[in-house]
Amino acid sequence: MSRSPLMPDTVKLPFTRYLDPNGQPLAALPAWVDDPALLVRLYRQMVLTRLFDQKAVALQRTGRIGTYAPTLGQEAIGVALGSLMRSEDVLVPYYRDTAVQLMRGVKMEEILLYWGGDERGSAYVDPASAQDFPMCVPIATQALHACGVASAFKIRGEHRVAVTTCGDGATSKGDFLEALNVAGAWQLPVVFVVNNNQWAISVPRRIQCGAPTLAQKAIGAGFAGEQVDGNDMLALYERMQIAMDRARHGKGPVLLECLSYRLGDHTTADDATRYRSAEEVKQAWLEEPIKRLQGFLANQGIWDERREQALIGECQAEVQRAVEAFDSAGTQPAESVLDYVYAKWPTALAEQREMLLERVARQTSVQEASHE
Incomplete structure (x- = not known):
């Protein structure tokens, strides 16, 4: 494909990363990083999400739930986002948002009910998530729904934020681009979080879109877009906090492209070994978010093996209680x-x-x- 001489090969957009793959700082850290309780809470939630994810895959393999979309390697994006949203905000998620939902108070057994084909899985009990939308399986349509929610917030003069998420493949859909357009034209309080995990099912990022970055798609709609390391919890938390504050205070929408990697299959109906190499996945494991934050915590003297094993045991027990609650829910007519x-x-x-x-x-x- 030839490029127009009017189209630059690269577009200079902000890219934020604070930690290298081993958890070593690469730049001066934000002041909030001095709060060890916050860091441990974020780390715990990532571990819990991964262990729940493993259990959900096992339940699908044994026929106890239907097709499931794993979040392996992408936990930091959802945990950072969920920790920053307020109860009055509204999440308009896509199908790989287990981590955000857990942070919003959605129960594990409700998520299992959803993937088991039970509508009770979308009737969230926790008031913090009561107005959140259910997971959206059609690609990119949720972006327009979020703009409708954000329009209501703006008309009412409410300082609330609509947050919508999607994968990299969704950014090539007309629904997504139309959502960006209306968000920019009306300056809506909406934050678009793109989980660029490098694969739209079996189609790699380099093939499904010719733009140098996905974040730059916001420029054509008249608002800010930026990239952030999706495996770096510190960078995610910092940039998402700024994006949420911007939208909440009437400064318009933001698009965050979070660079991550889908370590597992697209869904449990997929076999990723058919279209990507073991070497590529092996390299991606070296970049993954849990190991990175764990390394930082250990370097700060906040974490050790004893705490790690205690946390794993605690999270496994919590997951098992949720499975038992799911099993005892019974069937609907x-x-x-x-x-x-x-x-x-x-x-x-x-x-x-x-x-x-x-x-x-x-x-x-x-x-x-x-x-x-």
């Missing part, structure tokens, strides 16, 4: 698959519901007769 399709039921759906109820009744009658 068959007709519930139709209950959340329309706000006002059309006649055809009402007829289908009656047919379903009659079929279930017949099956139940046959089963009861076979036991007599």
Whole structure:
């Protein structure tokens, strides 16, 4: 592909990184880093997310939930974002946002119910997440939903932020670009967080978009875009805090491109070994976020092996309690698959519901007769 002489090969955008892969500082650190309690809380949440993620994959492999989208290697992005959102803000997530949801108070068993095909998984109990949207599986449509939410905030004069997330592949969709356009034109209080994990299913970043960066797509819409190391918790927390404050105080939207790597499969229905090399994945493991923050904490004298093992045991117990709660939730009646399709039921759906109820009744009658 030839480039127009009017198009520069690179666009100078801010890129933030504080820690190298071993957790060693590369620059002067923000003042808030002096709070060890905050750092440990962020680290704990990343570990918890990873252990829950491992359990969810195991549950899918044994047929106890449906297809699941792992977050392996991308935990820092969601944890940083979830820790900075206020209860009055609204999250409009995509399907790889387990870490954010856990930080927002969504219960693990609710997430398992969702991936198990149970609508109760989107009826969040915690008030902090009650207005959050459910995970969006269609690609990029959630970006427009977030602009609708942010428009309501602006019309009402509320100091609230709509936060929406997506993967790198979603930034090539018309929905995403239209969302950027309206956010910039109306100067909406919305933060776009792009998890650039380098793969849109089997399509690598270098093929699915010719732009030097994804963050620069905000420029055409008239607002700020920047890159941040998605494996560096300190950089993520710092830049997301600034982006949230900017949107909250009427200074318009922000797009953050977080550079990470999807260490696992796209979903449990995928086999990433068919399209990427073991050497590439091995190199990515050297950059991953949990090891990086762990190294920093250890270098600061905040963390050691004893604390690590105690944390793992505590998190595993928490995950197991959630699995038990999920298992004890029971099943919903068959007709519930139709209950959340329309706000006002059309006649055809009402007829289908009656047919379903009659079929279930017949099956139940046959089963009861076979036991007599």
